[in-house]
Amino acid sequence: MIELTDGARERVRELRALSKKVEGGDKGARTELRRALRESAPDVVARCSDVAKTYRGMLAEKMATGDPLFKEATVERAERMALELAGEHPTPLEVLLSERVASLWMLVELQEALMAAYYNKGGGTRVSVVLQMARLQESAHRRYLAAIKTLAQVQKLQGPSRVQVNIGGNQVNVSR
Amino acid sequence: MAWERRGGNLYYYQSERVDGRVRKKYVGTGEIAELVAHADETIRRTRAERRERVRAELEEARGLASAADELNEAAEILVRAEMVAAGYHRHKGEWRRRRDD
Numbered sequence: 001m002i003e004l005t006d007g008a009r010e011r012v013r014e015l016r017a018l019s020k021k022v023e024g025g026d027k028g029a030r031t032e033l034r035r036a037l038r039e040s041a042p043d044v045v046a047r048c049s050d051v052a053k054t055y056r057g058m059l060a061e062k063m064a065t066g067d068p069l070f071k072e073a074t075v076e077r078a079e080r081m082a083l084e085l086a087g088e089h090p091t092p093l094e095v096l097l098s099e100r101v102a103s104l105w106m107l108v109e110l111q112e113a114l115m116a117a118y119y120n121k122g123g124g125t126r127v128s129v130v131l132q133m134a135r136l137q138e139s140a141h142r143r144y145l146a147a148i149k150t151l152a153q154v155q156k157l158q159g160p161s162r163v164q165v166n167i168g169g170n171q172v173n174v175s176r
Numbered sequence: 177m178a179w180e181r182r183g184g185n186l187y188y189y190q191s192e193r194v195d196g197r198v199r200k201k202y203v204g205t206g207e208i209a210e211l212v213a214h215a216d217e218t219i220r221r222t223r224a225e226r227r228e229r230v231r232a233e234l235e236e237a238r239g240l241a242s243a244a245d246e247l248n249e250a251a252e253i254l255v256r257a258e259m260v261a262a263g264y265h266r267h268k269g270e271w272r273r274r275r276d277d
Contacts, residue, residue, distance in 0.1 A: 015257040055244040
């Protein structure tokens with residue numbers, strides 16, 4: 001199990017609580033939520049990105065079955081996929097979501113490879129085992145598609161109205 | 177599979193399931209019975225090892241699938257927070273902008 005740090009976890013809890021308040025109709029909470037996002041989102045996103053990279057390393061290790069070149073190539077392919085998905089001048093959230101899609105893509109690939117291996121074993125594999133593997137594969141695929149949808153929604157909603165400015169050498173994306 | 181002692185001699189029996197009921201089948205005694213018993217033990221051990229290997233593989237696959245659950249949850253919370261802060265709300269699974277924002 002790979003986990004967030006206690007600090008990041010606490011900030012995520014705070015963001016969830018504030019989001020619920022805003023959704024519950026507490027208008028004052030929106031200002032507080034915006035402040036919390038400004039202050040904590042970069043840290044949380046950075047931590048989540050680290051976790052995503054570690055996770056991809058774990059998946060690649062399993063997929064490569066001891067072949068270091070294959071492992072590195074798979075990690076690199078996922079990195080490129082994440083970069084392409086994020087597009088030009090992505091917001092930190094788009095970077096995080098793109099990394100999540102790339103990680104889930106690797107998980108789907110791995111589950112499919114495992115499933116194929118079970119089928120290739122022939123008649124010796126019990127039906128219950130194949131069914132359990134199939135469930136894992138379906139779940140990974142569902143999550144992968146859901147992650148793509150979330151990224152697409154965020155890009156669609158942020159994209160057309162986003163303005164990019166450069167302040168003191170730092171690139172800043174502003175939503176109108 | 178079991179050895180049974182009767183009158184100082186060992187007799188080997190196999191168990192088999194017939195119509196849902198376990199039935200004891202006499203195999204024999206002496207060297208032949210020992211060979212069959214050895215083969216039975218090898219088959220039993222091989223099956224147990226295979227079951228254990230499959231169980232470990234499934235467990236590992238489950239572990240890999242759920243290892244990043246916290247990351248996925250955090251990403252969803254961040255999306256929700258960003259969207260809510262920007263004045264959107266969820267309607268039937270879609271994000272919509274509030275009219276008063």
